[in-house]
Amino acid sequence: MRPAPQSFSLSLFADNPSPRATQAQPSPPTAPAPPGVEAPLSAALTALRSGLDKLAPSDRDFAQSLLASASGRGLSEKQTAWAHRLARKLTSKPVVIGEMAGLIALLDRAQTNLKRPRLLSRAGSVDIRITIAGPASRTPGALMVTDAKAGDIGRAFYGRISRDGVFEAGKDLDPDLEPFLLNALRSIATDPQGAAMRFGRVTGACCFCALPLQNAASVSAGYGPICAEKWGLPWGEVREYHTHA
Numbered sequence: 001m002r003p004a005p006q007s008f009s010l011s012l013f014a015d016n017p018s019p020r021a022t023q024a025q026p027s028p029p030t031a032p033a034p035p036g037v038e039a040p041l042s043a044a045l046t047a048l049r050s051g052l053d054k055l056a057p058s059d060r061d062f063a064q065s066l067l068a069s070a071s072g073r074g075l076s077e078k079q080t081a082w083a084h085r086l087a088r089k090l091t092s093k094p095v096v097i098g099e100m101a102g103l104i105a106l107l108d109r110a111q112t113n114l115k116r117p118r119l120l121s122r123a124g125s126v127d128i129r130i131t132i133a134g135p136a137s138r139t140p141g142a143l144m145v146t147d148a149k150a151g152d153i154g155r156a157f158y159g160r161i162s163r164d165g166v167f168e169a170g171k172d173l174d175p176d177l178e179p180f181l182l183n184a185l186r187s188i189a190t191d192p193q194g195a196a197m198r199f200g201r202v203t204g205a206c207c208f209c210a211l212p213l214q215n216a217a218s219v220s221a222g223y224g225p226i227c228a229e230k231w232g233l234p235w236g237e238v239r240e241y242h243t244h245a
């Protein structure tokens with residue numbers, strides 16, 4: 001038989017940025033999800049149970065450990081989030097964003113001057129942030145898409161794009177946001193500089209550092225002169241702004 005589910009769950013959680021949060025805390029007695037907000041946990045568990053063989057091996061072992069916990073002492077808040085996330089993997093198909101070479105080159109180049117280059121953009125009414133996953137990540141080099149909140153804690157994880165352009169939805173991606181997010185990611189991938197310009201026009205903030213843009217040349221570019229230098233981009237001409245047909 002398989003190794004004890006418990007050890008799997010612990011070793012997998014050890015990969016997680018905040019393993020301490022996974023220490024099983026007694027679940028609150030009953031906390032039913034508000035109807036219509038998220039599929040109930042039972043639906044996620046049913047999806048996992050019936051779709052185990054469709055998961056990648058490491059996800060499958062993890063899902064089995066979650067199912068074992070669920071029928072035993074119950075799931076912690078963190079485990080519940082993972083159950084939903086794995087169930088979502090089963091129901092969502094991979095989405096192709098497109099050719100990523102231009103965007104990746106832009107971010108890679110900035111990495112020579114910046115520890116953690118980040119690109120801001122807007123998806124619908126939500127500001128998003130794109131960074132490159134570091135070497136310690138489960139998917140080093142992938143493009144990580146989160147909300148644009150400052151600081152390192154509590155950002156919503158919307159998904160990741162592999163370097164060959166396949167998007168995988170993250171646990172915090174609301175289905176209402178998804179079409180806007182995919183549109184935004186496609187237009188950033190196609191034309192990173194055009195996306196920068198649009199962000200500057202719409203928000204008046206630099207698409208790299210989020211500081212207010214101070215003059216017409218910066219608004220036109222979507223970034224200020226300091227960021228232009230760090231990112232190896234032109235700055236100083238007020239250019240025509242083209243939208244896609």
Ligand SMILES: [Zn+2]
Binds near residue numbers: 206207208211223
């Ligand atoms: Zn800036």
